Amino acid sequence: MGVSKQMNKKILGTIGILALFTLFAGVYETVDKQQKKAIPTVAVLQFMKHPALDAINKGIYEGLASEGFHKGKNIKILFENAQGDQSNLKTMASKFDNAQADVSVGIATPAAVSLANTITDRPVVFAASTTPIQSKLVKSYQHPGGNVTGVSDQAPLKSQLKMMQTFLPHLKNLGVIYTSSDDSASIQAKQMMTLAKKAGIQVKPYTISSSNDLNQTSKQMVANHQVDAVFVPTDNTIAGAMPTLIDSTNAANVPVFPTVDTMVKDGGLAAESINQEELGIKTGKQVAQILKGKKPKDMPVGFIKKGDLVINRAQLDKLGIKMPNKYNQQAKFVK
Missing domain, CATH: 3.40.50.2300 (Response regulator)
Incomplete structure (x- = not known):
């Protein structure tokens, strides 16, 4: 009987350890999933490949990094280039919408308009829209009023x-x-x-x-x-x-x-x-501010003041x- 009791205690102890291990493993798995989920996603849609737009794209990542968001480390970047094709813009905007990107960025007006028309419940930021009011991206420069803001490339x-x-x-x-x-x-x-x-x-x-x-x-x-x-x-x-x-x-x-x-x-x-890379940096900083909690409707449109x-x-x-x-x-x- 004594031996049997000892064996039972050992078995119960082993079961207890296994139960605790399973519990902690589940906790760690939940925490890990939450951490992965907490990494924000920024989707970038570029209208076409061109040195000016490429420079803006480069600047966006620089602007994000200056605010503590580093590509591949604590932020996920989705990128698409429409190659100047309007039908591609619509498809890619829908792709970003389905991906539930935290912020979507349109480089050049056609890309920004496509995103704004597709994504209405999450932030959209334009980079290099010359006439954002006329393009119906924002209601005014100081008070955009919706889910869209950005940086204009209006030339002097x-x-x-x-x-x-x-x-x-x-x-x-x-x-x-x-x-x-x-x-x-x-x-x-x-x-x-x-x-x-x-x-x-x-x-x-x-x-x-x-x-x-x-x-x-x-x-x-x-x-x-x-x-x-x-x-x-x-x-x-x-x-x-x-x-x-x-x-x-x-x-x-x-x-x-x-x-x-x-x-x-x-x-x-x-x-x-207008310095295109500087414009991109300014855009990236806006995106970072949105990721930190600011709302596009309260963020004035940015401008590069001096050419x-x-x-x-x-x-x-x-x-x-x-x-x-x-x-x-x-x-x-x-x-």
Whole structure:
């Protein structure tokens, strides 16, 4: 009987230990699952591959890291590139919605609009929307009012026009080319046309529906010395096909003034440019603030207040345009 009692005690003790082990294992498993679930997910939808948009994407991760969110460590990143295809945008936005991403980021207006139209119950942040109010992403700059906020890439157009006139004191005819289906580009182009007309400059607008139209339209624009210079707004389609535009304008000895530094690098003469990586960093910091508890409706739209004067020195030489003395100290040169 004594031996039997001892055996029973041993068995009961073993069972107790196993029960405790099972209990603690379950607790640890629950804690582990909660920790994994607590890692936030940020979904990034980029409209197309282009150096300017790639720089914004890079900046977003830098901005998140500066606020303590490091990709692959304490934050999960989902990324999709629509390659300029509208149907891809809708599919990818739905994918992010199904994934229940904590914050979704749209790089360029088409991507942001697609996300905002699809995701209505979680935060959406736009990066590089030129006209977020007109695009119905926000109600106002100071009080967005919904689940969307972000950072605008509005270019300083008045400064841009003055800069163009400094390079070309006798500027009389300005060609303005943009993609008709790009709302942001269209609005910015029309704003520049209004400013130019007020300055006594004759404006000649040209539109394309896709990059396939750019070769023929650009050649038509510069034929027979119709324009003294060309302005290109923040237009993703043209940005992705700048060599085509520059081939036409260089053949006619006509300078191109875009609004983005990467477009200057690709053959534009000069721009009062928004720093795209800085814009991305500012966007990443907004995303981080949302992850920390802020609501998009209470977060004013961000702006890059001062553009950088970026000049393509090779284009100056190629087109025989003299560098204004006032820009020698402040300009950043590419090529």
